[in-house]
Amino acid sequence: MRRGFSVRRVALKVDCDTYVGTRDGIPRLLEILDARRIRATFFFTFGPDRSGIAARRFFTTPGFLQKMLRSRAASLYGFPTVLYGTLLPAPVIGEKCEGAIRSVAQAGHETGVHAWDHVAWQDYLDRWPEEKIAEQNGFAHAAYERILGEPAPASAAAGWAANARSLAIEEERNLLYTSNSRLGAPFFPKSNGRVFRTLEIPTSLATLDETLSWPQLNDDESQRRFFREAPGGTQVHTIHTEVEGRSKADLFERILDDWIADGTSFVLLSQLAREALSQREEVPVRDLARARLKFDRARRPFARRSGWFSPRWADPSWSISRFSGEWRWFIGSGTVRII
Ligand SMILES: [Zn+2]
Numbered sequence: 001m002r003r004g005f006s007v008r009r010v011a012l013k014v015d016c017d018t019y020v021g022t023r024d025g026i027p028r029l030l031e032i033l034d035a036r037r038i039r040a041t042f043f044f045t046f047g048p049d050r051s052g053i054a055a056r057r058f059f060t061t062p063g064f065l066q067k068m069l070r071s072r073a074a075s076l077y078g079f080p081t082v083l084y085g086t087l088l089p090a091p092v093i094g095e096k097c098e099g100a101i102r103s104v105a106q107a108g109h110e111t112g113v114h115a116w117d118h119v120a121w122q123d124y125l126d127r128w129p130e131e132k133i134a135e136q137n138g139f140a141h142a143a144y145e146r147i148l149g150e151p152a153p154a155s156a157a158a159g160w161a162a163n164a165r166s167l168a169i170e171e172e173r174n175l176l177y178t179s180n181s182r183l184g185a186p187f188f189p190k191s192n193g194r195v196f197r198t199l200e201i202p203t204s205l206a207t208l209d210e211t212l213s214w215p216q217l218n219d220d221e222s223q224r225r226f227f228r229e230a231p232g233g234t235q236v237h238t239i240h241t242e243v244e245g246r247s248k249a250d251l252f253e254r255i256l257d258d259w260i261a262d263g264t265s266f267v268l269l270s271q272l273a274r275e276a277l278s279q280r281e282e283v284p285v286r287d288l289a290r291a292r293l294k295f296d297r298a299r300r301p302f303a304r305r306s307g308w309f310s311p312r313w314a315d316p317s318w319s320i321s322r323f324s325g326e327w328r329w330f331i332g333s334g335t336v337r338i339i
Pocket residue numbers: 015016017114118157158159
């Protein structure tokens with residue numbers, strides 16, 4: 001392996017959000033990863049796929065048409081997916097895709113829990129009482145154990161949505177780590193005055209389904225350049241079975257091959273967790289802040305996502321700072337406004 005000054009380690013976090021993504025995206029991704037001898041960490045959604053409800057929400061959002069045209073969401077996610085839970089019944093992913101889910105573990109990848117009802121978790125977490133959060137969390141972990149034969153070692157919140165109540169429920173599962181947030185290095189989250197002892201490992205890079213809607217990255221070449229020029233050091237990169245495992249599989253392969261050509265190595269999230277926990281006293285405690293990510297130049301949301309991040313992270317090329325009352329996330333030449 002060629003080792004330059006820009007040595008990079010990437011942990012691939014694979015989110016399985018939908019029925020079609022789990023059914024069709026997993027086999028394709030397993031091929032892509034196997035061909036390059038890369039191991040990754042997959043997080044599964046087990047309950048009903050109500051993506052149609054998320055799509056309906058997009059339709060009622062001002063600026064939807066432009067966003068749809070720019071991101072080509074229907075071709076990105078597939079047409080049936082944008083109807084599930086509305087015009088078509090919601091398929092229960094854990095019942096329909098047991099084989100695909102097991103094939104991930106059989107291929108030697110790491111696995112964990114993403115969600116029961118992904119769309120509901122993202123939309124209603126803050127309004128749910130503790131019992132409802134515990135129920136959703138319980139359904140997902142029970143399905144994981146039924147299909148994979150052992151308790152999940154880790155979890156990653158759907159849509160990066162977490163709060164003090166969901167962290168408290170997860171804490172009781174004694175997970176090796178969670179991956180619920182964006183930006184920065186592993187830390188112990190602090191929320192409502194409580195410091196949690198479950199290690200949190202954030203996603204540190206922008207995701208392809210986000211960058212595809214950025215106007216200055218308007219072709220595959222510029223997308224490849226963006227990821228190739230992403231910062232060195234250890235990074236957690238989230239991909240989606242619906243996107244990198246389907247319509248954008250070829251582009252994802254090129255991104256991986258660029259990284260490999262530059263000497264990037266791949267690690268598992270559990271390895272990052274063990275490294276951090278072997279020096280537990282060095283791991284920082286960080287407050288969490290809630291943020292909605294917006295792409296500044298387009299002046300419209302590039303992803304209807306809010307999520308947790310830890311303010312005060314600073315990195316030469318990926319930095320976040322408070323600017324005229326707003327958090328701004330500087331990524332290369334683009335600016336992401338966090339409101
Ligand atoms: Zn997800």
